[in-house]
Amino acid sequence: MTEVFKRHPRNENGVWQINNSSLDLIQTCQRKAQYTFQNPEIETGSRATAFGSAIHKAMEVYYMTPRPARSAELMKAAFDKAAAESSIKLPQDGEARSVKSGHIILDAYHQTYGDDSFEIYADKDGPFVERSFSMPISPTITFYGQIDLVLRNTFSGNLYVFDHKTTSSLSGFADRVSPNHQITGYIWALRQQGIDVRSAILQGMKVTKFARSVPEFMRVEAWRTDEQIEEWLEWVQFTTGVWSAANESKVFPMNGSKNCTLYGGCKFKDVCTAPRHMRSDLLAMLANTGMEIEE
Ligand code: SF4
Numbered sequence: 001m002t003e004v005f006k007r008h009p010r011n012e013n014g015v016w017q018i019n020n021s022s023l024d025l026i027q028t029c030q031r032k033a034q035y036t037f038q039n040p041e042i043e044t045g046s047r048a049t050a051f052g053s054a055i056h057k058a059m060e061v062y063y064m065t066p067r068p069a070r071s072a073e074l075m076k077a078a079f080d081k082a083a084a085e086s087s088i089k090l091p092q093d094g095e096a097r098s099v100k101s102g103h104i105i106l107d108a109y110h111q112t113y114g115d116d117s118f119e120i121y122a123d124k125d126g127p128f129v130e131r132s133f134s135m136p137i138s139p140t141i142t143f144y145g146q147i148d149l150v151l152r153n154t155f156s157g158n159l160y161v162f163d164h165k166t167t168s169s170l171s172g173f174a175d176r177v178s179p180n181h182q183i184t185g186y187i188w189a190l191r192q193q194g195i196d197v198r199s200a201i202l203q204g205m206k207v208t209k210f211a212r213s214v215p216e217f218m219r220v221e222a223w224r225t226d227e228q229i230e231e232w233l234e235w236v237q238f239t240t241g242v243w244s245a246a247n248e249s250k251v252f253p254m255n256g257s258k259n260c261t262l263y264g265g266c267k268f269k270d271v272c273t274a275p276r277h278m279r280s281d282l283l284a285m286l287a288n289t290g291m292e293i294e295e
Contacts, residue, residue, distance in 0.1 A: 008037045019145045020182045023239045034252035041287040050088040051097035057082035063120045072110035108215035118151040133189045161186045161200040166207045170218045173204040177222035184232040187224045199223045
């Protein structure tokens with residue numbers, strides 16, 4: 001079934017509605033962005049996304065529960081439910097992103113963080129879980145997105161955007177805090193709403209088959225200064241301008257070819273390499289083969 005691609009930027013009455021993933025993709029390669037946005041049936045997600053979403057659901061349930069009642073079982077039940085409801089099925093076993101490895105991670109998470117002092121932040125709109133926002137950045141740009149989790153430290157009262165990331169390696173994970181446009185955008189959006197977040201916490205979780213290893217975790221904190229937020233605003237405005245100009249001129253240029261081979265290679269490589277008159281047929285073929293794109 002064709003669904004509107006969640007990252008699809010759109011122009012409504014002269015105002016671009018755009019989110020972080022779209023901006024990121026536009027900067028990666030405008031051609032790739034065009035193929036992705038204009039062929040939503042090609043986007044079917046990926047197993048990594050389905051696994052990460054199930055872990056997010058487990059975390060929501062965990063931090064919604066008062067600390068003494070938290071358990072790994074609660075998380076595993078939420079993980080299983082999310083995995084069962086996902087259109088992309090996870091294998092039970094034998095792969096890094098399987099139901100079994102998810103359970104191993106969640107058991108270890110409870111052992112490691114069972115006594116941590118975070119709880120879900122709640123305001124007049126209820127618990128801060130999977131909350132969408134849409135905020136004007138300029139008269140012609142509205143930035144939208146969804147923040148999965150805002151947690152409150154029960155001792156200090158400080159608020160944090162929490163982002164749980166599953167990754168095959170924690171090496172270099174701490175470097176992900178900055179620059180990190182997603183985090184900066186979330187902090188900006190929360191502060192615009194009057195929610196005084198201190199910083200973001202990136203929670204890294206190493207995912208493997210766990211045949212000869214045990215789960216590993218890493219928590220890193222990401223602060224943002226006013227200057228960093230200003231530079232992020234420049235990034236949003238510039239990149240949206242690039243996309244707007246590409247749409248006006250109907251020219252979606254290829255970017256540096258390094259992006260064609262990164263992370264196992266761009267899935268549109270064969271399309272880009274083919275003569276122009278064959279490309280729409282190739283895109284249709286990709287749509288019919290349930291292609292996944294890398295995240
Ligand atoms: S193959 Fe390269 S040029 Fe073509 S869409 Fe992908 S990243 Fe862009």
